[in-house]
Amino acid sequence: MAERTILVAGTYDTKSEELGYIVEVIRAQGGDVVSMDVSVLGDPPGRVDVGKHAVAAAGGSSIAEAVARGDENSAMQIMARGAAAVALDLYRSGRIHGVIVLGGTMGTDLALDLCAALPVGVPKYVVSTVAFSPLLPPDRLAPDIQMILWAGGLYGLNPVCRASLSQAAGAVLGAARAVEAPVSGRPLIGMTSFGKTVLRYMVTLKPALEARGFDLAVFHATGMGGRAFDALAAQGAFAAVMDFAPQEVSNHLFGGLSAGADRMTGAGRAGVPQIVAPGCYDLVDFVGWQGVPRRLEGRPTHAHNRLLSSAMLDAGERREVARAICAKMAGVRGSVAFVLPSQGCNEWDRPGAELHDAEGLAAFCDEMRAACPANVALHEIDAHINDATFCDTVLRLFDGWLADGTLTRV
Structure with a gap:
């Protein structure tokens, strides 16, 4: 060397x-x-x-x-x-x-x-x-x-x-x-997620994408992870992105662990094809050892560990998040598909789970249908984000892009 x-x-x-x-x-x-x-x-x-x-x-x-x-x-x-x-x-x-x-x-x-x-x-x-x-x-x-x-x-x-x-x-x-430069001989897919206790799609999608000739890099969307994801997307490091945990947008709106105002814009600026989903959109993360921020007091919360806790958004706030996500996707360069799981978007958001809010979920889905921009293909599924149907839908979209040339293995 x-x-x-x-x-x-x-x-x-x-x-x-x-x-x-x-x-x-x-x-x-x-x-x-x-x-x-x-x-x-x-x-x-x-x-x-x-x-x-x-x-x-x-x-x-x-x-x-x-x-x-x-x-x-x-x-x-x-x-x-x-x-x-x-x-x-x-x-x-x-x-x-x-x-x-x-x-x-x-x-x-x-x-x-x-x-x-x-x-x-x-x-x-x-x-x-x-x-x-x-x-x-x-x-x-x-x-x-x-x-x-x-x-x-x-x-x-x-x-x-x-x-x-x-x-x-x-x-x-x-x-x-x-250091090894973040490049390889295989095209790279960038994905956002959280740990397997709350979002599990990466467990299925990683081997499936690798079998199709792609590498997968999964970014922990807790502020700095989202910044790294967007920075690499803007540099054109990814053949496509699967931005399935845009919770940092919610965090930025409501005072949580923000990745900055430019979150969800890197891939669009570079014209990188995007499949987007609303994993954990309904939560705002905050520093657990500092206590609940005043703006988030009085609502259901989940203490993930001693470092990180999450507070749940109400129906009106979820509509605001939906509009913000749609604004990020509007008019960007490159193909964009949005997968909307109408039965919940994190493992704590199921009937009987501690952060389930059927009214809030319905409000978010309603706002996404109304605000989804014309350049975005909306795919609503009657399933939870952690169900097999979600991964099946993502792979069907991905394979369609391979077939029509939107994505290549080169």
Whole structure:
């Protein structure tokens, strides 16, 4: 294997000692480095490969303009845009195989943009004084970002921060050496789901799709999983998607574990054929150990474990979810089929189960029939989403697309 090259980014005017240490560790382990300075006011004490003027220019501006603004926030946003553009160009040209960014709150803010610009599968490490902090909005986190706390390193090198920096340097180089790109010789289907206790279709569909010559990647739709799914769909990584757990749309509407406002749009932007179903549409997930959010108080809930709980939506809220899902599907590029299981959309939604609401389910189905856009083929089935009929319907649609050329095995 050719040696891996890591982009090492940060403010080299104020953190050259720490960044230089990361560079030394990577090179001592046999890796190579491209250094990038994202400073604004000062200059690095030594040479860097990508200077701040080049970064600002890539952000559509200049260091002079950044300084003239007189505001460190807006100045750093110029550098963030430029750093993201430079990093993506370096990756596409094959000059880097991973990235590590060092910073406090300013550097971390920039790091989030830089990492989000790189495709899923590119190792992305951020060494930050605010790693895993509630300061970091989930919708700005790259789906596969890795963070390490910059412990004891706010100013200058010491034994504590060397431990953090050396771990991060070794981790990103090791990841760049070991990573397998998310591609294969077989076309890939992307699917969303939850665990088998609530949604079970993947157990049947995975071997069936593999027998047809496809690989299947199943994404856990609890926020970051949906972000990864949509990001890969937008990149054209999937031959088709089976978006059967769009619950993150409900979460975004009602304050749960959101995957962002763009959830359910990646495949449509790329023209990827979609089969969609409403698995768990009727639930809003929230952090179990924080208690029930005020907006969701007084309604049936299910504690899945100590981390995750779900609250049930009422009939009116389910109609709102139906309209939101239909709006996501309206006018997209590519074929779209929606499978509507009129007997329930998760295992807790059956007669006698703890979260069954026949009135709410009927309201959702009624709204889906009324709001389904003209470009979407609606297939209503008199079955539950976990019944064999659901999988039979999905495979019939899939085989139809194979037969008419909507899907190919190439």
